[in-house]
Amino acid sequence: MTKNFKTLPVYILLSVLSLPLVIMYAYLVIDTFTVTTPGSLVPGPFTLHNWRFLWEPAKPGQASIWAATLNTFLFAGGTMLIVLMTSATAGYALSRLRMPMRSFMLAGLIMLHAFPTVTLIISVFLILQIIGLYDTLIGVILVRAALDLPLGVWIMKGFYDNVPWEIEMAGVQDGASRFTVWWRLILPQIQPGLAALGIFSFLQAWSEFILPQVLAPGANAQVLSVYMQAVVKSETQMDFTLFKTIGLFYTLPVVVIYLIFNKKLMNIYGGGTKG
Amino acid sequence: MRILIDNFTKTFGTTTVIRDMTLDIESGEMLALLGPSGCGKSTTLFAVCGIHRMNGGRLLFGDRDVTTVSSQDRNVGVVFQNYALYPHMNVFENISFPLKIRKESKADIDAKVREMAKLVHIEDLMERKPAQLSGGQQQRVALARALIRKPDVLLLDEPLANLDAKLRLEMRSEIRRIQQETGITAILVTHDQVEAMSMCDRIAIMNKGQIVQLSSPSEMYNEPASAFVAGFMGNPPISFLDGTVEGSSLRLDQSSIVLPLPESSRPASPASRVKLGVRPEYFQPENPDKVEGKISFIEIQGRETLYDVTLENGAVLRSIQSSGPLHKLGDTVRWGVDHSRVLAFDESGARL
Amino acid sequence: MRRSHLLGLGFMTPAILLTLALFIIPVVLTGVFSFTNMSTSTGITGGAYEINPRSIRLMKDAGLREGLIGDLEENLYKIDAAGLAQVEKDFGKKLAEEMKGAYDGQTFKDRRELVRAIKDLKSRPRSSRDLNKAADLFQKSILNVRYDDESAFLNGLGNLGITLQDGEQAELTRFAYTGWVWTTENFSNMAAMPSTYRAAFNTVLYIAFTLTFNIVFGVFLAVATFYLPSAAASTFRTIWFLPRILPHVLYVILWKWFTWDTGFLSQVLEPFGVAPRNWMMDTEINAWVSIVLINGFVGASLGMILFSSAIKAIPSSMLYASEVDGASRLQQVRYIILPQLRWPIMFTSIYQTLSLLTSFDYIYLATDGGPGSSTTVWALYAFKTALNNYGGNLQYGFGAALALVLVGIGILASVLYLRLFDFKSMNAAPRIEQ
Numbered sequence A: 001m002t003k004n005f006k007t008l009p010v011y012i013l014l015s016v017l018s019l020p021l022v023i024m025y026a027y028l029v030i031d032t033f034t035v036t037t038p039g040s041l042v043p044g045p046f047t048l049h050n051w052r053f054l055w056e057p058a059k060p061g062q063a064s065i066w067a068a069t070l071n072t073f074l075f076a077g078g079t080m081l082i083v084l085m086t087s088a089t090a091g092y093a094l095s096r097l098r099m100p101m102r103s104f105m106l107a108g109l110i111m112l113h114a115f116p117t118v119t120l121i122i123s124v125f126l127i128l129q130i131i132g133l134y135d136t137l138i139g140v141i142l143v144r145a146a147l148d149l150p151l152g153v154w155i156m157k158g159f160y161d162n163v164p165w166e167i168e169m170a171g172v173q174d175g176a177s178r179f180t181v182w183w184r185l186i187l188p189q190i191q192p193g194l195a196a197l198g199i200f201s202f203l204q205a206w207s208e209f210i211l212p213q214v215l216a217p218g219a220n221a222q223v224l225s226v227y228m229q230a231v232v233k234s235e236t237q238m239d240f241t242l243f244k245t246i247g248l249f250y251t252l253p254v255v256v257i258y259l260i261f262n263k264k265l266m267n268i269y270g271g272g273t274k275g
Numbered sequence B: 001m002r003i004l005i006d007n008f009t010k011t012f013g014t015t016t017v018i019r020d021m022t023l024d025i026e027s028g029e030m031l032a033l034l035g036p037s038g039c040g041k042s043t044t045l046f047a048v049c050g051i052h053r054m055n056g057g058r059l060l061f062g063d064r065d066v067t068t069v070s071s072q073d074r075n076v077g078v079v080f081q082n083y084a085l086y087p088h089m090n091v092f093e094n095i096s097f098p099l100k101i102r103k104e105s106k107a108d109i110d111a112k113v114r115e116m117a118k119l120v121h122i123e124d125l126m127e128r129k130p131a132q133l134s135g136g137q138q139q140r141v142a143l144a145r146a147l148i149r150k151p152d153v154l155l156l157d158e159p160l161a162n163l164d165a166k167l168r169l170e171m172r173s174e175i176r177r178i179q180q181e182t183g184i185t186a187i188l189v190t191h192d193q194v195e196a197m198s199m200c201d202r203i204a205i206m207n208k209g210q211i212v213q214l215s216s217p218s219e220m221y222n223e224p225a226s227a228f229v230a231g232f233m234g235n236p237p238i239s240f241l242d243g244t245v246e247g248s249s250l251r252l253d254q255s256s257i258v259l260p261l262p263e264s265s266r267p268a269s270p271a272s273r274v275k276l277g278v279r280p281e282y283f284q285p286e287n288p289d290k291v292e293g294k295i296s297f298i299e300i301q302g303r304e305t306l307y308d309v310t311l312e313n314g315a316v317l318r319s320i321q322s323s324g325p326l327h328k329l330g331d332t333v334r335w336g337v338d339h340s341r342v343l344a345f346d347e348s349g350a351r352l
Numbered sequence C: 001m002r003r004s005h006l007l008g009l010g011f012m013t014p015a016i017l018l019t020l021a022l023f024i025i026p027v028v029l030t031g032v033f034s035f036t037n038m039s040t041s042t043g044i045t046g047g048a049y050e051i052n053p054r055s056i057r058l059m060k061d062a063g064l065r066e067g068l069i070g071d072l073e074e075n076l077y078k079i080d081a082a083g084l085a086q087v088e089k090d091f092g093k094k095l096a097e098e099m100k101g102a103y104d105g106q107t108f109k110d111r112r113e114l115v116r117a118i119k120d121l122k123s124r125p126r127s128s129r130d131l132n133k134a135a136d137l138f139q140k141s142i143l144n145v146r147y148d149d150e151s152a153f154l155n156g157l158g159n160l161g162i163t164l165q166d167g168e169q170a171e172l173t174r175f176a177y178t179g180w181v182w183t184t185e186n187f188s189n190m191a192a193m194p195s196t197y198r199a200a201f202n203t204v205l206y207i208a209f210t211l212t213f214n215i216v217f218g219v220f221l222a223v224a225t226f227y228l229p230s231a232a233a234s235t236f237r238t239i240w241f242l243p244r245i246l247p248h249v250l251y252v253i254l255w256k257w258f259t260w261d262t263g264f265l266s267q268v269l270e271p272f273g274v275a276p277r278n279w280m281m282d283t284e285i286n287a288w289v290s291i292v293l294i295n296g297f298v299g300a301s302l303g304m305i306l307f308s309s310a311i312k313a314i315p316s317s318m319l320y321a322s323e324v325d326g327a328s329r330l331q332q333v334r335y336i337i338l339p340q341l342r343w344p345i346m347f348t349s350i351y352q353t354l355s356l357l358t359s360f361d362y363i364y365l366a367t368d369g370g371p372g373s374s375t376t377v378w379a380l381y382a383f384k385t386a387l388n389n390y391g392g393n394l395q396y397g398f399g400a401a402l403a404l405v406l407v408g409i410g411i412l413a414s415v416l417y418l419r420l421f422d423f424k425s426m427n428a429a430p431r432i433e434q
């Protein structure tokens, strides 16, 4: 809109400010596929040599990248499922059902929504140690899901709030139980919300570092972020090309998912600002 | 099926919205609940269908007390103002949903849906999603869905409010036809008195959570029980003149105009305050009891012309005349009131 | 109880359980742990009683009686049934019986003394190696012996003939106890340590700069992309949104590549005569700029998205009208757009203040709080104290005390945050009364 204003200065300013990011993205891709000479920014010839960690056996003491990839999928997927299931039900209950202590739960939800969660990591660490879920995927999945939950319930409640009451009333009049109404009539209406929340929590968990690093650092439960950090720590020289290649491999799924689903994902933002 | 709402009271938190309301609807009757916005029409409807619980009173369907029966078990069909069709289902699935919930056989469902579709004239739309339907078509689907499981009672909450004027006329008679063909007891909620009069056997006028009058449309129009009802019925609306009783006549406030009181009404005590209601069709040039005033507004409605006449004390009388516009704005006219058709009310608004 | 109550509570149950287990209980336990001295060495479950070199050192530091400490360090040799049984197994019945007859119940101060005593016996072993071995079977020491409870520990002391003077027992068991104990020391330590104040100062600095950057940049991005055609706008938005979803580890690696001495900046500047250096860690200022940029480039995108949708919600007639009135672009931004952003800016500020207060992963990955501890914010300080310290002894209790401060601030801020919402209308009763 507003064609009346010149856009050139805006372009220039935005481009200059975006330059560092663009350079980083560009060299992230370029360096992993070319021979890099130290001290030179000019890309060398094409090579797949940097990607050898994918097919070479893991170095002693390091987990295999494929195991870490599988773990990351389990971690992100598990988190997503738990967040979706618990948010879809709790969001509905808070939006639509009469129940005891409803307003207490609503207030608690808003407060938890803003509550800074990382502060809890120390006691969560100790709790997992005590109940024996330390260094297991299931433990870190549960923690990640619990931390995502307030946002998830909040978002889902927002979507439920926007479904007309009349649809629900019509369902009840048609003889359906509240559960059937939810399952057959209301859930189909909030699919955009489920999609957005699912993508969001998947991406969030996929990129997560601190939680798995602290709660599940062992080789069996290692996810890609912990794997990558271990590689970074174990190299005496900063071999940026290696790091970037692992990083590109690690980040590829999120970028693909983002590029495909970004419209859907954006539904999530805005849910938070409704007051 | 006869519906009896007996001493119904409804409160939200601390505010009582409806107090001790009693309403008896005969079997096969179509009753209009008419009233201004916020008077409690929807609340009553929700109580009948079980979405709201009653805080006091009873609800009987026939002889069955359904006061505490859940919506699902009441067998009431509802058509909502925005139709509330299930957006992710096509027309067939929408209509058949109540039957599916009842786990009827596929063949039964198919047959019943076809039959119902024929009744409401939507046989060709079965594969469409609600978003691909016009307002009138959505309305028919909603009606079909409400009727498919042969409910004892049909409730319609402002079913025509979202339609354009032409469709509204068409659906009015459609709904009435379907109601009569099925013989179902129906309650229609509306705040359009024309709708209420043209569609229903009886009208219940509500105000502030109370039923103020329950009668047939013509009686409601001709013999309103109060100034409120008189003001509510009729379009263009009735005009009111305030005055004080002098013998068998009424002297209008701050003026020399004296009008005879209608003979049919109870005698008013001397010197008491009375409000006269004059419908536009009974303020005409040829009537005997002349009143002088200035034309302050003219609305040409095509077949008829509506005049507002401002009297010397500032009160306004409305007149509707079938002849073309013979007068200009600002003309002084002397038209007469048909005092046999004038309605008199006391200070509290009750009919004399 | 009505049916919908049951359904509602059933629907809430998974969420409630999960929040309870991993949200509410941790909050409470953070408080509990902060009043303990839990650490790697105390363990987190109960402890045992043991005198070991560390407790000896602590006792010496605390000035316990020299004689007692000497006794504890001493190796004693005591002839008892268990030792004799072992002798019978290793050296034959004869020696065992002879020793029992001669020395049963006696105590020897060191091995030499016992060996000399054994030498007096007829059936003594021949080699001195065997003699030593036999003597060792009677060696008794309290050192490094774990006792599960206090009475067993005191029993052990008594068996060795270590006598305690008045009042020493309590002190000794305290030093011998290896588990954690209740204490308020964490808080007094916190108040006394200069690193606490440094961390607090850093946190304020970090929040102030990063938040300002986030908001200003978020507004700028939202407004700038608003004036661009949609293809260009969405390209720029994607560029700026990606940091938000990139894995944190990779994102920070990219910054390191950009700023370190073998990285991009140094290589670009080299031809201009600027010596390569680590632009991220070179000085405190550099480290701070890096931290703010690294966090800000991620944080700005949240503002960008929220503000963009707020700007989109402005009726376009309003914008056209202002253009017709001859407003310049800056005037349009100043008088039409910015006023519309007031609420989103307030919301974003509070929300981000809270998350900045406790986020430390980018700092941890980028500068690790350095150089020195110049970029160590409170959350990182707590994290390092409790979960990631190079000394090896993780101080869970102290870390929890540090975290408790943040938890307290978090709870206060969440209450404020709740005030921002129109809670009454949100709390309106559901319309189906079943």
Ligand SMILES: Nc1ncnc2c1ncn2[C@@H]1O[C@H](COP(=O)(O)OP(=O)(O)OP(=O)(O)O)[C@@H](O)[C@H]1O
Pocket (backbone or CB within 6 Å): B012, B017, B035, B036, B037, B038, B039, B040, B041, B042, B043, B044, B191, C431
């Ligand atoms: N859930 C509720 N909580 C509190 N008050 C309510 C609630 N629902 C309705 N009311 C109040 O009850 C009164 C009657 O409302 P109702 O919806 O029945 O009016 P109505 O006659 O249907 O009006 P309209 O023609 O505008 O639909 C109104 O004053 C309304 O504010």
Ligand SMILES: [Mg+2]
Pocket (backbone or CB within 6 Å): B041, B042, B043
């Ligand atoms: Mg209504």
